[in-house]
Amino acid sequence: MNSIKIFKPEVKNGNIQAVDINGKVVKGIVRDHMLELALDNNQCIVYNEETGKCYRKDVQLYYDQAPTEKEVEASEKIDADPVLAFIHNSPELIPDTMKISDLKWKYLMRSAVRGKNIMMTGPAGCGKTMAAQKVVEATGRPHFYFNLGATQDPRATLIGNTHFKKEEGTSFSQSAFVKAIQTENAVILLDEISRAHPEAWNILMTVLDYGQRYLRLDEHENAPTIEVAKGVCFIATANIGNEYTATRAMDRALVDRFTIIEMDTLNKEQESGLLKDLHPGITVEQADTIAEIASLTRKEVTNEAPKLTNAISTRLSVEIAGLLEDGFTLPEAAEACIYPFFDADGGVDSERTYIKQLVQKYIGTAEEDIFNADEVEAQEEQV
Ligand SMILES: Nc1ncnc2c1ncn2[C@@H]1O[C@H](COP(=O)(O)OP(=O)(O)OP(=O)(O)O)[C@@H](O)[C@H]1O
Ligand SMILES: [Mg+2]
Numbered sequence: 001m002n003s004i005k006i007f008k009p010e011v012k013n014g015n016i017q018a019v020d021i022n023g024k025v026v027k028g029i030v031r032d033h034m035l036e037l038a039l040d041n042n043q044c045i046v047y048n049e050e051t052g053k054c055y056r057k058d059v060q061l062y063y064d065q066a067p068t069e070k071e072v073e074a075s076e077k078i079d080a081d082p083v084l085a086f087i088h089n090s091p092e093l094i095p096d097t098m099k100i101s102d103l104k105w106k107y108l109m110r111s112a113v114r115g116k117n118i119m120m121t122g123p124a125g126c127g128k129t130m131a132a133q134k135v136v137e138a139t140g141r142p143h144f145y146f147n148l149g150a151t152q153d154p155r156a157t158l159i160g161n162t163h164f165k166k167e168e169g170t171s172f173s174q175s176a177f178v179k180a181i182q183t184e185n186a187v188i189l190l191d192e193i194s195r196a197h198p199e200a201w202n203i204l205m206t207v208l209d210y211g212q213r214y215l216r217l218d219e220h221e222n223a224p225t226i227e228v229a230k231g232v233c234f235i236a237t238a239n240i241g242n243e244y245t246a247t248r249a250m251d252r253a254l255v256d257r258f259t260i261i262e263m264d265t266l267n268k269e270q271e272s273g274l275l276k277d278l279h280p281g282i283t284v285e286q287a288d289t290i291a292e293i294a295s296l297t298r299k300e301v302t303n304e305a306p307k308l309t310n311a312i313s314t315r316l317s318v319e320i321a322g323l324l325e326d327g328f329t330l331p332e333a334a335e336a337c338i339y340p341f342f343d344a345d346g347g348v349d350s351e352r353t354y355i356k357q358l359v360q361k362y363i364g365t366a367e368e369d370i371f372n373a374d375e376v377e378a379q380e381e382q383v
Helices: 032-040 060-065 069-080 082-093 102-113 128-139 154-158 176-181 198-208 268-278 284-301 314-325 330-341 351-382
Strands: 004-012 015-020 043-048 053-058 117-121 143-147 160-165 169-174 187-191 214-216 225-227 233-238 259-262
Touching: 004 032, 004 060, 015 032, 032 043, 032 053, 043 060, 053 060, 069 082, 082 102, 102 117, 102 128, 102 233, 102 259, 117 128, 128 187, 128 233, 143 176, 154 176, 154 198, 176 187, 176 214, 198 214, 268 284, 268 314, 284 314, 284 330, 284 351, 314 330, 330 351
Parallel strands: 117 233, 117 259, 143 187, 187 233
Antiparallel strands: 004 015, 004 043, 043 053, 160 169, 214 225
8 A cells, every 4th residue: 555646636837736645746757638637527646656557536535645734733743843753753763672562652752751650561571671671771861770579678779778877876878769769851660569568659659649749758747858850750560450469459549640551462473573583593383383372371361261360471482482492392391481380280170281281282283294394395305
């Protein structure tokens, strides 16, 4: 469809000319005679770039394709404002190794540039942390990373430590987080916020509130506060609404302080493409097989009476592809890194048994295919 262009005939200063859907005059493509005929019959010209041929069609086709006045206005506004232009052209910055829709990426970039609090949600291993890190890189702003899921002492991580020395008395050493929030235009990653200690959530409440935007250094009402600098953006990641029990149910008020961006799980084609990109040593069939098995597990967990409570994540798919690239067979890779993820409790009715049967189906066909391929090659050599 990209090789088709549509023009409208227009008379200017007594000359007939072809005008494209953006209102630009295009010369040297359509003959004047054809333009005149089109004009007389209320038609437009459809030009096929590949064949070089022009056809006359009802003029409505031109108007259907041409951007409306509003669209033109919007695109002029985008072109005139460097921030908007950056946001709308940002899909060009999506790295090849990151699979994310242009719209989600643009939404992320826009929220980052506008200093919003963003929460990336989605199941384990679907690229939340990765997307957050890529956005940080793409914006080129100062950035800080905090893994809230790993902190045992939220107060020390987010505020700092109080020390006592005999000679000097009590002193306070600020946390890296205090420095981060005072850095203008910083992008601050709050990874695994859903697994954070509830005290971390409490401390963050005022920091994330657009109306408050300060950090209180201790619980007392009159305790000193530190203002969040201009343009600071927070990007949190969370496993919410899924199977992870380690994830504490987050406070509604905390979640409300964020713009939620849900990461999409990849479909079979996207996942297979990613595996091949990351591990070019595997075959297309191997990439497809892994993607197919992963996709079946993802479908299974959404069933009404699911046989699995856990699906194979993209992270795990990538891991399996890496093993195959290093010469492991699919049965070996499955044994090493798929089965341990599934519960063996319940014997023949266990999730482990179910996933084994599922993988076995594919191991069968994959090996037969390889076997047959060898046979065909051997026969060809004989001829
Ligand atoms: N959409 C994606 N595009 C490219 N790679 C992906 C994607 N999703 C997952 N991956 C792969 O999986 C790995 C894990 O991704 P990431 O750490 O971002 O997941 P996560 O969603 O943060 O998981 P968790 O909930 O466990 O923290 C990445 O290093 C990458 O190899
Ligand atoms: Mg993560």
